Amino acid sequence: MSGNTFGRVFRLTTYGESHGPGLGGVVDGCPAGLELSEEDIQKELDLRRPGGGEKGGGADTARNEPDRIRLLSGVFAGKTSGTPIAFHVENTNQRSADYDALADVLRPGHADLGFLVKYGMRDHRGGGRSSGRETLSRVAGGAIALKFLETRGISILACACELGGIPAPLTDVPGAALRPFFCPDEATVPLWEKRVNTVKKAGDTLGGLVRIMAFGLPAGLGEPVFDKLDARLAYAFMGIGAVKGVEAGYGFASARLTGSINNDACLPFTPPGAASPGASALIPASGVLPGGAGYVFADNKAGGVLGGLSNGAPLAMTVAVKPISSIAMKQSTITPEGRPVDIAIGGRHDISAIPRIVPVIKAMAALTIADYVLLQRCARIR
């Protein structure tokens, strides 16, 4: 089935190949009355823009794409009108020639073989639809979701928390967007840069981990039994190229704890200035019960999700990103005809999906949560 639409009520449909005319998408179901401009979207797009600048820390490619967003519908007099919001980005600076050599090879670690077998053909130019460039549409759609979540007092933060096996302490997550690699810790940046440069010289690539967090989520988001909040977030993240694992809260580590240690204790709590959902958003891990009584979790090993429903604590998940499959080193693979062939991939390629994947993960989280926030309006009789 068409796998290019994401979401149920707040929905994003995307299109585009890395070397076709362009990429874009349609957001359908965004509530009317939301202030939205091309700049709101461009701002997020620029965060994933490549270019060896400070942000990339040298881990991403040299090609500099303007990626100017154009809004095609759904906004009237500066606000969303309730109709579908379409956006498009023209492809420019495409050096298809860079990829001609790839027509006769199935790149190791890529979707080339799968596409060929699935469809009986494939667009070999830069991976076509399976190119990382596809994520541009996710970030644009996610930017609209982020604007909506802002109006609900929900904010999302993402950063790289490990690169090439070197972890970074979460000393300053909000500041990550201003550092190379979306690194949450100033002191870790030089260590990562050193690791990147070493690997780059060897013609190899790196993987890493990304931490995603959401603050201000009301408790109760999620739709059991199949559409648990963390279930659809896992779906959202694993659907991004290069992602190989997802965990909520302590995740795999919790599998090694006993119940008495893994459970988060819950205590009575009244936030300063009356127990209102708004106020509770100010205090991590706290929330309000239907009766109006406040509560707080002593810890957040669950990552803000219990039984598939948000519990009032900050959402915290970790995403594992494999090393980029396109390496300059020589590798053995086969041609579309099945003949053995050696390949060393040149062209402009990142050393790691980090940092560029960070805004993509943030976008997918925003799209998923916006969907749940709207669905929650249908949960009860009023």
Place this chain on the structure above:
Amino acid sequence: MSGNTFGRVFRLTTYGESHGPGLGGVVDGCPAGLELSEEDIQKELDLRRPGGGEKGGGADTARNEPDRIRLLSGVFAGKTSGTPIAFHVENTNQRSADYDALADVLRPGHADLGFLVKYGMRDHRGGGRSSGRETLSRVAGGAIALKFLETRGISILACACELGGIPAPLTDVPGAALRPFFCPDEATVPLWEKRVNTVKKAGDTLGGLVRIMAFGLPAGLGEPVFDKLDARLAYAFMGIGAVKGVEAGYGFASARLTGSINNDACLPFTPPGAASPGASALIPASGVLPGGAGYVFADNKAGGVLGGLSNGAPLAMTVAVKPISSIAMKQSTITPEGRPVDIAIGGRHDISAIPRIVPVIKAMAALTIADYVLLQRCARIR
């Protein structure tokens, strides 16, 4: 939105609370002409049946539920007719009294608080819909998917690969279903039993890891960009209660490898007796290209998925299961009114979701893959 339907073409809708009249579901979209009997489903249900018997290894509860499945529709003259297949299991032996004490407490680590805030009410009897008993319907629906996959030469194996921090080598995965804890290694069983008994005495609980594998998958299954094969499998697994993490192939470990090590080399290969998809199913990690040429992967770090599409290698994923949240030890929590309260959960509770979760994970994998196998029929012009 209603979160109780899973799948797109091959769909399962489930219902039921642990202490209501019963549980069941409806499978819609199962192809007509599939041989199906109540026994086919009962067989799988019995694998998740509790009871301190050998299978449980003492990790699961003492209550013995018959859980007799009843087929209500969709089968005519021993075969599926193309109409919805409904099944139902009556709840018996419900000691609701066991749970009366829970009406006034929000159990730590459970969905109680989320349900209360989401719906303004909750069924406190054994967790109601959020009870592990809900998975009974998944296993029944999955049994139908397994029967369908059999006809396509696809088989699914699942086992526990770690319990309470003690890993088990995959010496005999097929035999796991005959061992306590679905353990793949005979020598590990006593170690796990010892760990379980120690923890049980302490009134505590354990978590673990489950390995899921699928053999005979044709390459090309999956629907980029959002509905990648591993994305929907992650969604399927994270949607099971107690699951906190999912990874494909090397998963989190691959985030620490370099690209040159993480990529699986692909080599020309001709399976014994002509290159046919059928034949290739016999050789793990092999497949056939459109032109008819065969190939094989030297390794399977990717876990059988590249770019969200199956690649002909066996699907291999790992699922992290947290320790059971209901413990006999005393814990601090709050009442629905927000008052602090201590609780020690008695009643009949498992020490670990393992082994009972293993057939559930197998069922969700079967449902997901059956969906993709059918969708694949729509991928190309014929």
Place this chain on the structure above:
Amino acid sequence: MSGNTFGRVFRLTTYGESHGPGLGGVVDGCPAGLELSEEDIQKELDLRRPGGGEKGGGADTARNEPDRIRLLSGVFAGKTSGTPIAFHVENTNQRSADYDALADVLRPGHADLGFLVKYGMRDHRGGGRSSGRETLSRVAGGAIALKFLETRGISILACACELGGIPAPLTDVPGAALRPFFCPDEATVPLWEKRVNTVKKAGDTLGGLVRIMAFGLPAGLGEPVFDKLDARLAYAFMGIGAVKGVEAGYGFASARLTGSINNDACLPFTPPGAASPGASALIPASGVLPGGAGYVFADNKAGGVLGGLSNGAPLAMTVAVKPISSIAMKQSTITPEGRPVDIAIGGRHDISAIPRIVPVIKAMAALTIADYVLLQRCARIR
């Protein structure tokens, strides 16, 4: 794709064959906190119950099915809990023998041929899934939707407005449920009874028209461009067996009017006691604008829908029902092997789908509108 689930947020999934173990369904997405009992559903089911009693006016079958509904989940302490609401009705009094003769014939006007070609097999007993008995599940699900709509001040009325070519004036629509044939006019009843008896003697059958109306709908329900309110209502009604046509408002007649005649004039209007949506519901064809000003339509040729959105006037649609295809007269058809054969269908069959289809149409309208009422909660920023 599985075609047995209806709705997007308020969803009904049904199952069951006329001569299998039973029929039922699952309502998922019903808001929590709705008072609901088995009697609420039984009441609606009884309206479609056959039996030559007064209600049927002799147009329906002689077999008397108890059709006792049983609620299997989703209700706790007398209220919906937010979890799926499953219901089941056992099949009783099945004289499968009545249908053995049909195993070797494809009945004219029935789905027999289509099912045989589609699935390569068919359940010949009473039409299996294509039996009118399938609608029992729709009425049960619709009863839950009706209870929800009541809480929103929305009521739905349905009646037969023509039978066997004899129209009935809409003198008393609310009283229709108490008259034979759901006839809205006392004086028309004997005319219809006479027509029915004549046709019955001839071994023939009759068709008719059903009028469906909804009062208290807020303006703005509907989701352009594809999911217009009347579009999904047409889908809902045409999906009922024996329905061959649907029109909104003046429908086919409006195709013969000029725009100046067909347009409904809109006038300022303030309902007695302030302009509130509640109050406006009391005055047909009136509504309230965002600024609070009231309005009323001088006429309702549009049937309450403009541009696919409700406009505050009562919803009014007409459904065309073909004559029952099972007739006692001899007809020519073929066997599943393609041999010519004559058939005269005995057994217990209705002379007309009216009156039994009336509650089914009402149920489908309720399910459709409940879905839109919930979706409307997602339309705007708040």
Place this chain on the structure above:
Amino acid sequence: MSGNTFGRVFRLTTYGESHGPGLGGVVDGCPAGLELSEEDIQKELDLRRPGGGEKGGGADTARNEPDRIRLLSGVFAGKTSGTPIAFHVENTNQRSADYDALADVLRPGHADLGFLVKYGMRDHRGGGRSSGRETLSRVAGGAIALKFLETRGISILACACELGGIPAPLTDVPGAALRPFFCPDEATVPLWEKRVNTVKKAGDTLGGLVRIMAFGLPAGLGEPVFDKLDARLAYAFMGIGAVKGVEAGYGFASARLTGSINNDACLPFTPPGAASPGASALIPASGVLPGGAGYVFADNKAGGVLGGLSNGAPLAMTVAVKPISSIAMKQSTITPEGRPVDIAIGGRHDISAIPRIVPVIKAMAALTIADYVLLQRCARIR
């Protein structure tokens, strides 16, 4: 919920307002390997192009839109690649000034009031999303579906069969596309032209009926119980602006027939040159049974659908189109603030939705049938 996506496996998502930057859509789920060019789509778009030329017969507007389609993705080397197919048409020649007068009035017969109440705002320029111009995206998407159906031997014909109350005999349906008004009868053209001119002088508008037919449909298409073939076609047609009624086969007329007259007799039949589905497509109303035996219907009062499944006879449905609501005559209505106001709509407006709606109905039929053709591949075990 987002109502701008149509279809389940073969899906179209559309966007765009009449006076925004442009309109377009994304077709997702089209099988790979289909030959497709911009010209294939442009050809269909040109059929709905306005302009007082011969085709319009004077019934449509004077503004001449180039409406040049641009393919943005999904096609590689002249064939669909299996990835989403996006297309866009720039809006040109927008005289928004024509519509400034409409900012302060809710036009009778239009969606203005509904949009205002639903979203709390509206784009008044030419109706924005509710403009007939929106159908451009449907025709473009339908053109892709038509190309796919061609490969399956399925063809779709549409024509106007009544205009302003004057019916046209179906003497030459295939030739309709070459005549003014898509009229199927040469002799009727002048009668319609005369009617149009009279009404145009009066500043009034006309409605009409459209006949849609599909040939070469295999029997068995459709997904009971809710997704019957005619149910989703009714949904598809009623979702088009100005459509007020839909019927299949004899439709409303069949409600006045007796069963013995309404049933279509089925006879054994062997098409020339062996009984193959291909061959049967050549003979209207014929088909082939699983055993290989052929059959033919003596008549087609059912319109090619029985029990919601195609039966091998040509699909035949009729659609009722209301007169254009924008008339030059003075009408009474209200302002967004609820004040009474008179309005006479100037600007460039059609006298009738016919002929421009004919290709739109054809497109919606193609999209619906393409979806079912693909879903049918999942109906049986193979």
